[in-house]
Every structure is written in C-alpha cells, then in structure tokens.
Amino acid sequence: MRRLQHRLADEAGMSYVFVGLGLTALLGASMLAIDVGMLMTARNQVQNSADAGALGGAVALAFDDYDDRSATGPAVTSAMAAATANDVMGADVSVTPDDVEFPLDESGQPNRVQVTVYRTQGRDNPLNTLIASFFNMPTAGVAATATAETSPANGMTCVKPFTIPDKWQEVGDPPWDMDSTFDAFDNKGNPLPSGDADVYIPAADANGNANPNYTGYNNNTHRGTKLIIRAGTGNNIATSFYFSIAIAGVTGGSEYDWNIANCNKHVMRYGELLLQEPGNMVGPTISGVELLIAKDPAAYWDETAQKVAGSQYDGQSPRVFPIPLFDPVYYDEGKRSGRYADLKVANWIGFFAEELIGNEVHGRIIPIAGIRDGSIDAPDNLFPKAIRLVK
Numbered sequence: 001m002r003r004l005q006h007r008l009a010d011e012a013g014m015s016y017v018f019v020g021l022g023l024t025a026l027l028g029a030s031m032l033a034i035d036v037g038m039l040m041t042a043r044n045q046v047q048n049s050a051d052a053g054a055l056g057g058a059v060a061l062a063f064d065d066y067d068d069r070s071a072t073g074p075a076v077t078s079a080m081a082a083a084t085a086n087d088v089m090g091a092d093v094s095v096t097p098d099d100v101e102f103p104l105d106e107s108g109q110p111n112r113v114q115v116t117v118y119r120t121q122g123r124d125n126p127l128n129t130l131i132a133s134f135f136n137m138p139t140a141g142v143a144a145t146a147t148a149e150t151s152p153a154n155g156m157t158c159v160k161p162f163t164i165p166d167k168w169q170e171v172g173d174p175p176w177d178m179d180s181t182f183d184a185f186d187n188k189g190n191p192l193p194s195g196d197a198d199v200y201i202p203a204a205d206a207n208g209n210a211n212p213n214y215t216g217y218n219n220n221t222h223r224g225t226k227l228i229i230r231a232g233t234g235n236n237i238a239t240s241f242y243f244s245i246a247i248a249g250v251t252g253g254s255e256y257d258w259n260i261a262n263c264n265k266h267v268m269r270y271g272e273l274l275l276q277e278p279g280n281m282v283g284p285t286i287s288g289v290e291l292l293i294a295k296d297p298a299a300y301w302d303e304t305a306q307k308v309a310g311s312q313y314d315g316q317s318p319r320v321f322p323i324p325l326f327d328p329v330y331y332d333e334g335k336r337s338g339r340y341a342d343l344k345v346a347n348w349i350g351f352f353a354e355e356l357i358g359n360e361v362h363g364r365i366i367p368i369a370g371i372r373d374g375s376i377d378a379p380d381n382l383f384p385k386a387i388r389l390v391k
Contacts, residue, residue, distance in 0.1 A: 039140055042089050042119065042127055047144040049086035049093050049117045051389055054148035056082025057100060057113035062150035062385040063367040066220055071097035079115050088142065094123035105149055105390075109380065112390070114147040147391035153370025154270045154378035156322045156348050158263035161256050162242040162285065163274060164229065166216040166325040166346040168200040178228055182237035182328045189336045200329050202346055204379035214381045216325065217349050219367040224306045227351065229323075229361040231282045235335045237328050243343060244281035245274045245324070253284045260288025261295075267371060268324060270378055274343040282359055289353055289361050292319055301354055301364050308352050308366070322348045322368050322384065347383050 057079030064074035076097050083095045094117065101114045119125050120141030127140045170176035172183050172192070184197045191197060201215045232241030247259050248266040256277060258264075296317045302309040311317040327346040334342025350368025353361055370384030 038089065038127070038129075039142065042142045043144070045086065045088040046093060046117055046119060046142045047146065049083045049088060049095075050115050050144040050146035051148075052086050053079045053083030053095060053100070053115035053117060054113050054146040054389065055387060057115060058148035058150045058387045061111070061113060062219075062369075062387060066150075069102050075102075075113060076100045079113055083115055083117050088117075088119045089127060091119065091125060093117040093119055094125050103147065105151075111151060112147055112149040114145060114391075116143060116145040118143045145391070146389060148387060148389050150385045150387055151372055152378040152380050152382040153348075153372050153384040153386040154382070155267045155371035155373060156269075156324070156384060157265055157267050157371060159247065159266070159268045159322050159324055159348070160288075161245050161247050161259045161264075161277070162229065162281075163245050163324045163326045163343060163345075164240065164242050165237050165328040165331070166200065166202075167222075167239075168198050168328055169215045171198050172196045176239070178226075178240050180239045182332065184329065184332060185336065200327070202327060202329075203381050204377075208377050208379070210379040210381055212381075214379075216347050216381075217365065217383050218381070219350075219383045219385070222349075222365045223367060224301070224303070225365045227349075227363055227365055229351075229363070230359060231280075231285070237332060242285075243326070244277035244285070245343065246277050249275050251275075251277055253279075253281065256281055257284040257288045257291075260285065261291035263318075268345060268348075270345055270347075270382065272345045274324065274326065274345065276343065285361070286356060286359060289356055292321075293353055293356070295319070299352075301352060317352070319353045320350060320366060320368065321353070322370070323351050324348050325383075349383050 057075045060074040060078035069075055079100045080095050084092055095115065099116045102110055103112050103114050104110055105112055119127055120143055121139055127142065129137055129140055165182060167176065168182055170180045173180065182198050183192065185191055199215065201211050201213050203211060203214045203216060205211055228240040229242050230240055232238065232243055244256065247264045296311050296313060296319050299308055299311040299317045299319050308317050308320060324345050325347040326343045330344045331342045348370065350366040352364045352366050354363045368384050370386050372378065372386035372388065
C-alpha cells in the first residue's frame with residue numbers, strides 16, 4: 001500500500017508529458033507558419049494567374065476577334081496562355097477551354113471574359129504540404145476566378161495633333177471612299193434634298209444613348225482599311241483631309257512636331273472641343289511622322305494576319321497611334337454660323353503609319369485601347385476599347 005501511494009505521488013516522467021505537449025503545439029504552430037503561409041502565397045499567385053488570363057482573353061476579344069468565342073478562338077487561347085504563363089508555387093496551373101466563359105455585363109452586353117484556374121487534387125496538380133502531412137493532410141488545393149471586360153473608352157491619351165472627320169454615309173456620290181467629301185448643305189446653308197445629302201449619325205443621341213445606326217468607323221469592320229492622311233484645303237470636309245489641332249490648347253510648330261513624334265499624356269475625352277492650330281502645319285506633320293517611323297523602321301503591315309509585324313517593340317509599336325475623329329455635321333454647321341470651336345471629338349481610330357508619300361501619310365486602321373473613367377458616359381459603339389478587371 002505504501003509503495004502504491006509512493007508511485008501515485010511520484011512526479012518522475014512528467015517532463016516527457018510536457019515535452020510531448022510542447023512538440024504538438026510546436027508542430028501546430030509550424031503548420032500555421034509554413035503550410036498556411038504557403039497556402040496564402042499560393043492563393044495570391046493563383047489569383048494573379050486568373051487575373052492575367054481574364055485580361056488576356058479580354059484583349060483578344062477586343063483586338064483580335066470579338067465574335068469568335070470558340071475553344072480554338074483567340075479569346076480562349078489567349079486567356080489560357082496568359083493564365084498558364086503564371087506559375088503557382090513553381091508549378092503550372094490547370095485551365096481548360098471550359099474554364100473560360102463569357103458572361104454578360106450588367107447591361108446585357110457579351111463583353112466579358114471569366115477565367116477560373118486550379119491547383120487542386122481534382123486537376124492532378126495539388127500543392128504538397130510539409131507539416132500538415134503529419135496530420136493526414138498531404139496535399140491542399142487552391143483555385144481562383146477573375147473577370148475582365150472590354151468596354152467602350154471615353155478618353156484617349158498619346159493622341160496625335162491632327163483630326164479627320166468621322167465616317168458618314170455617302171449618299172450624293174457613292175460609294176464612300178478616300179476621295180469622298182461630306183455634303184449635306186448647299187452654299188447658302190440650306191439642307192440638300194434627302195436623296196443628295198450625305199448622312200452622318202453620331203455614336204450617341206442627344207441624351208447620350210448609343211445610336212444603333214451610327215455611321216462611323218468600327219474597330220472590327222474597318223480593321224486593315226487603307227487610309228491616307230493629307231492636309232485639308234479650306235473648309236472642305238473630305239475623308240482623308242486633316243485639320244491640325246493644338247493638344248491641350250498649346251500651339252506652336254515645335255510643340256506640334258513633338259506631339260507627333262512622342263506621346264502627349266493629355267487625356268482627350270469624348271465630346272471635347274478641339275482648338276485648331278493657326279498657320280500651315282504640313283512641314284511639322286511630315287517631320288513628326290518621319291521621326292515616328294524612324295523609331296521602328298522594320299515594322300510593317302501583315303496583310304494575312306491583319307496586324308503589325310516586324311516591330312522591335314514587345315508591346316505596341318510607336319507607329320500605332322490614335323487619331324481623333326471630328327463630327328462632320330457639327331463642323332459643317334459651325335463653319336456656316338461662324339462658331340469658334342467647331343471641331344468636336346466624335347470618336348477615335350487606331351492608325352498604323354506605313355509610309356510617307358510626298359505630303360501624304362499612308363497607313364492602316366487598327367483597333368486600339370483607350371481609357372475609361374467616370375467623368376462622362378461612353379457610347380457602346382465607340383472605336384477604342386478599355387480593358388479592365390471587374391471581378
């Protein structure tokens with residue numbers, strides 16, 4: 001009995017109990033520090049992968065083919081390529097064509113790309129745990145979804161300091177081509193008969209609603225269209241005649257030349273009134289375009305692929321730039337009524353400067369990205385598109 005009482009009171013060996021409890025706590029803390037930390041890092045990386053995939057798909061949707069949403073189309077393949085280019089903890093993510101979807105935006109437009117990427121057991125690419133494996137958790141999974149959209153831009157930067165008229169419906173002397181002139185009024189300012197008057201329908205009506213019958217340029221329909229830019233004569237409104245403008249109201253030949261050869265960060269917005277440059281700017285225009293072409297001399301237009309090839313720039317060639325389009329009706333009314341600010345931004349096009357022939361700039365119309373902010377609404381049918389993550 002006395003021995004039993006002694007055994008019960010004996011504290012020998014209790015240190016092993018505390019050591020065991022301490023090791024368990026240490027393993028738990030290590031699991032939190034190592035495995036949970038690893039999972040949090042993986043979660044950020046897999047979200048980056050999904051974001052890249054959604055943005056890549058939206059870019060392809062806007063600038064390659066808006067209508068092709070097939071498994072082998074540019075939107076799906078670009079989304080998958082962009083997503084898989086981002087590793088998660090040193091290994092590839094899993095993304096299939098079925099993981100690329102095209103949901104509608106809030107207004108019902110099919111302009112979104114949603115991408116889901118995985119590193120999970122179900123995709124045979126789970127993450128391996130370290131400490132958690134001792135607790136019968138040898139692997140863990142992460143996945144992420146992102147949605148990007150291509151939406152109409154209401155602003156543009158790096159705009160060149162000349163503007164041409166937006167496209168109209170040529171009624172008086174069809175078809176509309178590089179030699180067409182806009183004629184809707186006679187010399188006395190009276191409207192021409194409906195069978196003779198050219199028609200321009202702007203991108204939005206007076207209430208800011210998108211015009212389904214907009215006659216202007218379209219970034220899919222007019223992709224690759226040849227366009228000649230040449231100095232305007234008098235007040236004539238011709239397809240390829242440009243008017244020189246002062247970006248942000250700053251005039252002068254040297255500033256004008258610099259704005260062509262470089263990127264002016266001024267944000268030009270839809271509906272903005274433009275200030276014409278005083279004097280003849282043909283010389284500075286040609287000089288600026290020569291400098292621009294010299295920055296990427298090997299770039300050329302690939303007729304088969306319908307895009308710029310041979311550029312030494314990984315991104316966009318400096319020879320691709322936005323040109324503001326003015327409202328021809330607003331200008332025509334202004335020149336007859338003596339209105340001072342008669343050039344109003346109706347849209348923009350992207351333009352690839354191919355070559356100079358005399359005083360003419362020859363090039364191609366190409367889709368281009370713009371800026372979207374909350375300052376003004378942008379009609380759905382504007383030419384430039386803004387690419388942004390929405391979810």
